[in-house]
Amino acid sequence: xxxxxxxxxxxxxxxxxxxxxxxxxxxxxxxxxxxxxxxxxxxxxxxxxxxxxxxxxxxxxxxxxxxxxxxxxxxxxxxxxxxxxxxxxxxxxxxxxxxxxxxxxxxxxxxxxxxxxxxxxxxxxxxxxxxxxxxxxxxxxxxxxxxxxxxxxxxxxxxxxxxxxxxxxxxxxxxxxxxxxxxxxxxxxxxxxxxxxxxxxxxxxxxxxxxxxxxxxxxxxxxxxxxxxxxxxxxxxxxxxxxxxxxxxxxxxxxxxxxxxxxxxxxxxxxxxxxxxxxxxxxxxxxxxxxxxxxxxxxxxxxxxxxxxxxxxxxxxxxxxxxxxxxxxxxxxxxxxxxxxxxxxxxxxxxxxxxxxxxxxxxxxxxxxxxxxxxxxxxxxxxxxxxxxxxxxxxxxxxxxxxxxxxxxxxxxxxxxxxxxxxxxxxxxxxxxxxxxxxxxxxxxxxxxxxxxxxxxxxxxxxxxxxxxxxxxx
Amino acid sequence: xxxxxxxxxxxxxxxxxxxxxxxxxxxxxxxxxxxxxxxxxxxxxxxxxxxxxxxxxxxxxxxxxxxxxxxxxxxxxxxxxxxxxxxxxxxxxxxxxxxxxxxxxxxxxxxxxxxxxxxxxxxxxxxxxxxxxxxxxxxxxxxxxxxxxxxxxxxxxxxxxxxxxxxxxxxxxxxxxxxxxxxxxxxxxxxxxxxxxxxxxxxxxxxxxxxxxxxxxxxxxxxxxxxxxxxxxxxxxxxxxxxxxxxxxxxxxxxxxxxxxxxxxxxxxxxxxxxxxxxxxxxxxxxxxxxxxxxxxxxxxxxxxxxxxxxxxxxxxxxxxxxxxxxxxxxxxxxxxxxxxxxxxxxxxxxxxxxxxxxxxxxxxxxxxxxxxxxxxxxxxxxxxxxxxxxxxxxxxxxxxxxxxxxxxxxxxxxxxxxxxxxxxxxxxxxxxxxxxxxxxxxxxxxxxxxxxxxxxxxxxxxxxxxxxxxxxx
Numbered sequence: 001x002x003x004x005x006x007x008x009x010x011x012x013x014x015x016x017x018x019x020x021x022x023x024x025x026x027x028x029x030x031x032x033x034x035x036x037x038x039x040x041x042x043x044x045x046x047x048x049x050x051x052x053x054x055x056x057x058x059x060x061x062x063x064x065x066x067x068x069x070x071x072x073x074x075x076x077x078x079x080x081x082x083x084x085x086x087x088x089x090x091x092x093x094x095x096x097x098x099x100x101x102x103x104x105x106x107x108x109x110x111x112x113x114x115x116x117x118x119x120x121x122x123x124x125x126x127x128x129x130x131x132x133x134x135x136x137x138x139x140x141x142x143x144x145x146x147x148x149x150x151x152x153x154x155x156x157x158x159x160x161x162x163x164x165x166x167x168x169x170x171x172x173x174x175x176x177x178x179x180x181x182x183x184x185x186x187x188x189x190x191x192x193x194x195x196x197x198x199x200x201x202x203x204x205x206x207x208x209x210x211x212x213x214x215x216x217x218x219x220x221x222x223x224x225x226x227x228x229x230x231x232x233x234x235x236x237x238x239x240x241x242x243x244x245x246x247x248x249x250x251x252x253x254x255x256x257x258x259x260x261x262x263x264x265x266x267x268x269x270x271x272x273x274x275x276x277x278x279x280x281x282x283x284x285x286x287x288x289x290x291x292x293x294x295x296x297x298x299x300x301x302x303x304x305x306x307x308x309x310x311x312x313x314x315x316x317x318x319x320x321x322x323x324x325x326x327x328x329x330x331x332x333x334x335x336x337x338x339x340x341x342x343x344x345x346x347x348x349x350x351x352x353x354x355x356x357x358x359x360x361x362x363x364x365x366x367x368x369x370x371x372x373x374x375x376x377x378x379x380x381x382x383x384x385x386x387x388x389x390x391x392x393x394x395x396x397x398x399x400x401x402x403x404x405x406x407x408x409x410x411x412x413x414x415x416x417x418x419x420x421x422x423x424x425x426x427x428x429x430x431x432x433x434x435x436x437x438x439x440x441x442x443x444x445x446x447x448x449x450x451x452x453x454x455x456x457x458x459x460x461x462x463x464x465x466x467x468x469x470x471x472x473x474x
Numbered sequence: 475x476x477x478x479x480x481x482x483x484x485x486x487x488x489x490x491x492x493x494x495x496x497x498x499x500x501x502x503x504x505x506x507x508x509x510x511x512x513x514x515x516x517x518x519x520x521x522x523x524x525x526x527x528x529x530x531x532x533x534x535x536x537x538x539x540x541x542x543x544x545x546x547x548x549x550x551x552x553x554x555x556x557x558x559x560x561x562x563x564x565x566x567x568x569x570x571x572x573x574x575x576x577x578x579x580x581x582x583x584x585x586x587x588x589x590x591x592x593x594x595x596x597x598x599x600x601x602x603x604x605x606x607x608x609x610x611x612x613x614x615x616x617x618x619x620x621x622x623x624x625x626x627x628x629x630x631x632x633x634x635x636x637x638x639x640x641x642x643x644x645x646x647x648x649x650x651x652x653x654x655x656x657x658x659x660x661x662x663x664x665x666x667x668x669x670x671x672x673x674x675x676x677x678x679x680x681x682x683x684x685x686x687x688x689x690x691x692x693x694x695x696x697x698x699x700x701x702x703x704x705x706x707x708x709x710x711x712x713x714x715x716x717x718x719x720x721x722x723x724x725x726x727x728x729x730x731x732x733x734x735x736x737x738x739x740x741x742x743x744x745x746x747x748x749x750x751x752x753x754x755x756x757x758x759x760x761x762x763x764x765x766x767x768x769x770x771x772x773x774x775x776x777x778x779x780x781x782x783x784x785x786x787x788x789x790x791x792x793x794x795x796x797x798x799x800x801x802x803x804x805x806x807x808x809x810x811x812x813x814x815x816x817x818x819x820x821x822x823x824x825x826x827x828x829x830x831x832x833x834x835x836x837x838x839x840x841x842x843x844x845x846x847x848x849x850x851x852x853x854x855x856x857x858x859x860x861x862x863x864x865x866x867x868x869x870x871x872x873x874x875x876x877x878x879x880x881x882x883x884x885x886x887x888x889x890x891x892x893x894x895x896x897x898x899x900x901x902x903x904x905x906x907x908x909x910x911x912x913x914x915x916x917x918x919x920x921x922x923x924x925x926x927x928x929x930x931x932x933x934x935x936x937x938x939x940x941x942x943x944x945x946x947x948x
Contacts, residue, residue, distance in 0.1 A: 227769020
């Protein structure tokens with residue numbers, strides 16, 4: 001069922017109040033990755049907790065313990081769990097968001113002070129750190145609840161909330177919390193579906209629902225030889241050089257066209273059939289979209305479907321850099337003693353870190369043996385995560401499609417993301433229910449970049465969309 | 475003719491005075507690469523100038539102008555030119571050395587204060603920055619002249635000196651000075667041969683004469699694509715990645731066994747015949763010497779002659795590192811926008827930077843074309859220098875061989891060095907005469923490293939050797 005027209009009108013009428021709420025949130029520099037800002041993240045938890053209680057949510061601040069960072073013990077910011085409704089005849093929907101943000105300072109290149117929300121009337125942009133990632137979407141839920149609370153309207157579903165303050169720093173402590181609360185008697189018992197608003201449209205024009213994320217297997221391969229760095233004049237062509245061996249191995253992992261050369265890794269992935277290709281063909285996306293965001297005409301193909309599948313449903317391997325070699329400007333004639341190449345593979349189903357790991361190790365060891373070098377090799381996996389794909393025909397998605405149609409007058413792009421949002425998999429696996437990613441912001445919001453923004457239209461229409469989704473899913 | 479026995483005895487009798495002279499020199503931290511120490515380099519020039527005048531040398535401090543460093547204009551330390559004797563019936567010998575040093579501080583890992591000469595009676599080592607590189611050898615000449623001056627003995631040759639204070643920083647200003655002074659009417663007019671004492675024995679046991687140095691061609695190859703760094707989740711397998719292309723090219727330059735893969739580069743070099751191999755076979759050197767100095771069993775061959783030829787008479791190619799990629803610790807999922815690989819080729823005759831440059835560029839461009847990438851390639855040569863080989867049967871070398879036999883009771887190793895001493899080529903080309911490298915210190919002196927030392931025995935025997943060389947060359 002559609003949302004009440006009064007609710008939609010209320011959002012428009014209260015635009016200024018809602019923007020002020022976002023400005024208040026942005027003003028708290030809740031940077032989880034900066035130890036000196038930890039108290040601001042905790043302050044932000046308390047502020048949001050008060051906002052939720054003020055619109056009728058029963059909440060609890062969950063202590064997640066401490067972490068060691070830069071030699072000091074820091075309290076983790078609490079997670080906020082909330083609930084409204086216990087009606088056995090209603091569906092129970094869990095919504096997730098986070099109230100911490102990426103670092104930002106004017107010296108990074110921001111045009112305005114990042115922790116002051118700037119309302120650009122000419123462009124309709126609300127500029128400030130966290131506006132789109134993820135304070136705007138979180139407050140979208142608060143805005144929805146405010147109308148129901150003020151007008152004594154019962155929600156069409158039982159609502160559960162989980163808002164955390166460590167998403168930008170590895171969601172420290174969250175996995176355990178979700179595991180505990182998913183058990184009988186926990187806050188998430190009885191949840192029928194999950195909705196996460198923490199990603200972006202594919203472009204700047206068309207709303208999207210996201211049903212897949214790539215996983216990750218991140219490797220560090222270390223090649224070592226001499227006891228210390230050597231002078232290339234004295235030692236060049238007398239000893240095995242670790243850099244020569246490392247570069248040889250790194251050069252055998254992926255080709256310029258992006259094909260992964262590690263035998264078996266690509267074979268795990270199915271070929272897209274015509275039906276699946278149609279999904280990509282239907283997305284509101286062009287080669288110029290990607291070349292515009294990359295800033296250069298460097299797309300791997302002129303076929304939009306190929307490029308989209310490269311991002312969404314094929315694995316990728318990127319070489320990130322080398323630790324221990326000469327990385328400064330100028331010329332230094334060093335033979336580095338120990339060098340570590342960093343690369344990662346973005347995984348798609350049915351690939352998992354566990355499945356590709358033996359293939360990666362075997363191949364690298366085999367290729368290294370062929371070099372007949374006296375250098376030593378070490379292979380480490382630094383971190384990994386499984387990919388995730390949801391059923392986009394599930395009632396949870398169908399509800400979001402109808403809601404999108406009602407608010408935006410168009411069907412959403414059905415997207416898979418090339419990156420990871422690990423908490424998605426945590427909810428999918430702990431609860432065993434469908435998870436929907438329902439983005440509020442646009443593809444050019446610049447979430448982790450300078451001048452992060454949320455368009456005012458997206459904030460307001462997005463608030464309506466979240467509310468309408470609750471009615472459609474009911 | 476051998477040196478007078480009185481001179482040899484005088485060196486032993488004055489050991490403590492000579493060591494005190496070295497201690498006084500080491501106490502001046504004349505670090506040419508540190509702008510804040512520039513006045514100390516100038517102070518060192520004045521100190522040395524006074525030492526030379528006190529032993530009868532006619533000197534002149536030559537102003538070399540200024541340099542721009544870290545945004546400030548710094549005066550270059552003056553070079554010291556000196557002369558004794560104008561006898562048309564004597565040979566004229568030019569000696570070169572430098573009075574500046576590499577940076578050093580206790581925090582680098584020195585066991586003692588680097589600018590205080592420490593006399594270790596147990597090992598016989600004189601420990602301090604510059605003891606071996608190159609204050610010890612320079613003062614060796616002063617010690618020689620002191621005996622002649624105090625005893626009113628005429629030198630067997632006309633002597634010319636050139637001591638500079640910028641050797642550790644590219645010998646700024648020296649090429650022009652040598653060029654000017656080599657012309658008629660210049661300080662170096664009439665020079666018959668050059669002797670430079672600024673390198674090391676091959677090992678810790680056997681004196682050496684050095685007759686060859688490798689040249690250098692240093693390259694930076696830059697591959698660029700996107701306008702900014704990209705997120706590998708969002709862009710992996712949608713765009714051409716500069717790192718993939720750069721690593722592919724760097725992987726095609728040299729193999730693990732040290733063979734240069736750029737067509738034509740190795741072909742320029744002749745194959746060693748049996749006679750030449752005998753020179754390497756006769757050197758007092760073993761595989762364990764090189765593995766000990768590298769700190770690991772990583773020699774490219776178990777054949778001593780092969781390993782020595784790899785260092786001395788074959789070219790080498792070393793990969794130094796990458797600028798612009800992720801080089802920190804930890805895991806970062808970046809696709810770097812612009813990356814520059816640094817490598818250099820050590821050259822041997824008849825290779826020159828000019829001869830190998832077109833081969834390097836053509837090969838890299840050809841291999842890059844094969845990648846069929848949309849990334850952009852730029853090739854820059856950062857700096858270069860020609861290799862140098864002298865005739866080791868020249869009377870200049872023969873004199874040094876006899877002098878070595880007289881002082882050490884053995885024939886010297888005839889070595890070529892894998893690195894460069896650019897001033898050698900400057901003298902050889904400007905003056906068109908034979909240049910001899912006559913080292914004072916041992917292979918383990920740690921010239922640019924922590925705990926630099928000169929063995930007391932080398933300082934005293936080396937002083938005798940320099941003096942005896944003047945008599946033998948006369």
